[in-house]
Amino acid sequence: MLIVRSRSARIEPSGPAPSTADLQIKEVDLEEEAKGVRWRLKAELALMFDKAGQTQLRKLVAHVYQRDERSWTIVGDEGELDRGTNNVEVRRNVVVTSSDGLRLETAVLRWEAEAKRLWTDAPVKLTRNGSIVLGSGLDVRMAEEATTISGPVRATFEIGRRR
Secondary structure (H helix, E strand, C coil): CCCCCCCCCCCCCCCCCCCCCCEEEEEEEEEEEECCEEEEEEEEEEEEECCCCEEEEEEEEEEEECCCCCEEEEEEEEEEEECCCCEEEEEEEEEEEECCCCEEEEEEEEEECCCCEEEECCCEEEEECCEEEEECEEEEECCCCEEEEECCCEEECCCCCCC
């Protein structure tokens, strides 16, 4: 019988894991305008996979500016863009803030470009002016201007408080 004991600490590799991406871009800064909406995307790193038509993003921040002067900021630790459909998924520590004081927090948020649908099946927390709404999911249909928060839902409203 052979028994081996060691007191040495396991050494973690330093730096990012090797990637099989076709293209790696550091400090990404993209800007585009279409149909009255201007957006700007920044990321620490983008990994592009040509065959899959996917772009993976690390430490991303997106700013969306609408025609009606409203703006949104979306922050997440990682994300993925499907270049064929323009669908986007943002994951880990996702926070969306709007210029009118709305704040959304969740673990994952998805955008379906063709349906103009923003959704998640992860728990959500929405806050504005002291009011809080907690739910188990979110579905926003932009074309219908409809928002649904999945239940169970718990809401606390602050009355009479302004920004």
